[in-house]
Amino acid sequence: MDALLKPSLYTPAATLLGGRCACGHVFYPMQTHGCEVCGRHGGDLQPMTLSGRGTLLSSTVVHLHADKARPAPFSIGKIALEEGPVVRTLLVDPAPSIAPGTAMKATLVPVEDGKRDLRFAPER
Amino acid sequence: MARTLKDLRPVYIVGIGWHPYQNPGPTPYVTLGVTAIRAALADAAIEWPAVESAYVATALLGMAVGRPMLRHLGATGLPIAHIENASASGSTAFRQACIEVASGISDVALAVGVDKRNPVRRESTGIDALAEDAIAQFTHFSLLTNEYAHRHGVSFEDIARVAVKNHRNGAKNRNAQRQKERTLDEVLGGKRVAGSLTALQCTPVGEGAAAAIVASEDGIRRLGLDASRAIRVAGSTARSERVYPAGQGFDAVLTKETAGLALQEAQISARDLDIIELHDAFTVEELHYIENIGLCPEGQGVHLLKEGALEIGGRCAVNPSGGLIAMGHPIGPTGVGQIGEIVLQLRGEAGARQHRGARTGLAHMVGVGAVCYIHLLQKA
Ligand SMILES: [Zn+2]
Numbered sequence: 001m002d003a004l005l006k007p008s009l010y011t012p013a014a015t016l017l018g019g020r021c022a023c024g025h026v027f028y029p030m031q032t033h034g035c036e037v038c039g040r041h042g043g044d045l046q047p048m049t050l051s052g053r054g055t056l057l058s059s060t061v062v063h064l065h066a067d068k069a070r071p072a073p074f075s076i077g078k079i080a081l082e083e084g085p086v087v088r089t090l091l092v093d094p095a096p097s098i099a100p101g102t103a104m105k106a107t108l109v110p111v112e113d114g115k116r117d118l119r120f121a122p123e124r
Numbered sequence: 125m126a127r128t129l130k131d132l133r134p135v136y137i138v139g140i141g142w143h144p145y146q147n148p149g150p151t152p153y154v155t156l157g158v159t160a161i162r163a164a165l166a167d168a169a170i171e172w173p174a175v176e177s178a179y180v181a182t183a184l185l186g187m188a189v190g191r192p193m194l195r196h197l198g199a200t201g202l203p204i205a206h207i208e209n210a211s212a213s214g215s216t217a218f219r220q221a222c223i224e225v226a227s228g229i230s231d232v233a234l235a236v237g238v239d240k241r242n243p244v245r246r247e248s249t250g251i252d253a254l255a256e257d258a259i260a261q262f263t264h265f266s267l268l269t270n271e272y273a274h275r276h277g278v279s280f281e282d283i284a285r286v287a288v289k290n291h292r293n294g295a296k297n298r299n300a301q302r303q304k305e306r307t308l309d310e311v312l313g314g315k316r317v318a319g320s321l322t323a324l325q326c327t328p329v330g331e332g333a334a335a336a337i338v339a340s341e342d343g344i345r346r347l348g349l350d351a352s353r354a355i356r357v358a359g360s361t362a363r364s365e366r367v368y369p370a371g372q373g374f375d376a377v378l379t380k381e382t383a384g385l386a387l388q389e390a391q392i393s394a395r396d397l398d399i400i401e402l403h404d405a406f407t408v409e410e411l412h413y414i415e416n417i418g419l420c421p422e423g424q425g426v427h428l429l430k431e432g433a434l435e436i437g438g439r440c441a442v443n444p445s446g447g448l449i450a451m452g453h454p455i456g457p458t459g460v461g462q463i464g465e466i467v468l469q470l471r472g473e474a475g476a477r478q479h480r481g482a483r484t485g486l487a488h489m490v491g492v493g494a495v496c497y498i499h500l501l502q503k504a
Contacts, residue, residue: 006252006254008252009252009253009254025367029251029252029253031250031251033249033250033251036367037367057267057271057371058267058268058270058271058274059267059270060263060266060267060269060270060318060319061318061319062258062260062263062266062317062318063316063317063318064262064315064316064317064318065258065260066260067257067258070257070258074258076255076258076259076263076267076318078267078271080370080371084370085370086370086371087254088254088255088256088259088264088267089254089255089258090254090255090258099274100270100271100274100275118254
């Protein structure tokens with residue numbers, strides 16, 4: 001199986017490595033700097049695996065991008081994960097126009113250097 | 125918040141000035157900055173030694189660039205502080221200058237914004253992100269445009285009309301980076317950057333400078349300034365992003381909270397506003413912000429736009445300077461320049477851009493982070 005591009009952020013099963021604070025706030029990605037809601041830190045913040053399922057809030061096709069390592073066009077989506085956090089990231093290309101409210105699911109796609117990276121696509 | 129600005133000594137804007145905003149070029153930032161400050165000093169009819177304190181707003185020039193600029197006005201030994209707060213740098217410098225005068229520590233203070241287009245550097249927080257590198261500012265606002273259009277059943281063409289209005293205003297402003305009227309077809313037909321967003325619906329980041337001098341009543345009397353041209357700072361508020369429910373972006377909520385506090389401080393309602401200068405780096409922002417400042421209910425901004433209510437001469441002139449889309453957005457100067465435009469309007473000195481009978485104006489700025497600043501200005 002190919003290595004993951006960002007193994008600190010997601011798993012080979014395309015689930016997301018998030019966290020949960022003792023106060024109940026769920027966040028992504030995992031960190032121990034401190035909770036944005038209550039300020040608890042360290043051991044009060046525990047890893048929590050997020051399903052990678054969510055609802056599309058908005059998407060767009062980027063026509064122009066300064067970074068040559070990321071050639072346009074590509075699609076970006078804003079997804080409310082079912083556990084609460086909102087993520088903005090790449091959609092599986094080519095992404096036709098997807099209506100807000102569409103159920104989305106994370107998946108892994110091959111990228112450079114034989115690695116795999118996370119994308120979202122409409123759930124089938 | 126123990127006290128608001130309104131509870132302290134009254135603060136007045138007595139001088140404003142610019143170096144025109146322009147495309148990036150070889151002009152040294154020192155030339156940009158001192159040009160704006162000298163214009164503000166001349167406008168106030170005071171000499172540099174009368175300025176007791178300086179706040180220098182800049183986001184892209186690097187460390188401690190203020191003294192090497194200000195020394196060319198005469199090294200009076202005044203205290204200098206540098207303010208970096210992304211797009212809101214200038215607004216923040218202005219607020220700090222107002223607070224200093226309101227507190228009684230100084231009678232006359234300067235806020236100057238100066239910048240040139242340089243790469244943005246932000247240290248890593250140590251927390252990785254999925255693909256933040258793929259999300260430019262215009263991509264963030266393209267997502268917001270699509271969300272707004274979908275939620276309120278508004279067309280992309282109608283959202284683009286914001287740019288037509290602001291280019292029209294900018295065409296009458298000799299300090300604007302873009303001084304050309306554009307038709308809706310021209311705006312829509314330009315280069316697409318993300319989604320429906322075209323280049324003429326996005327701010328052109330350039331370079332320039334803007335300066336504002338604020339004074340107390342003691343300062344105005346002592347220096348013999350023309351009190352009839354002084355404009356009162358009737359409210360100043362600042363807030364930063366909190367945690368909102370999923371799907372509720374900071375873009376709208378943060379402006380609503382900050383503007384609400386400012387209107388409360390000045391004891392006026394959004395209906396009293398004659399002028400608004402707001403952060404229209406991208407067309408959809410203008411609609412979001414007028415709705416959250418309270419000009420109309422959410423989703424109704426396009427109606428006001430199409431009936432001409434936001435034009436110079438309409439119900440409330442929004443971005444009569446041309447806004448960030450036409451006047452430009454050199455970052456550090458932008459928030460100070462908004463104050464200058466409102467002062468011109470309230471004094472009745474805005475020439476071809478004059479909104480007749482303007483008495484109350486609001487300046488709105490948001491910055492990456494996210495932060496929001498609101499200032500309310502009133503004719504004395
Ligand atoms: Zn917490």
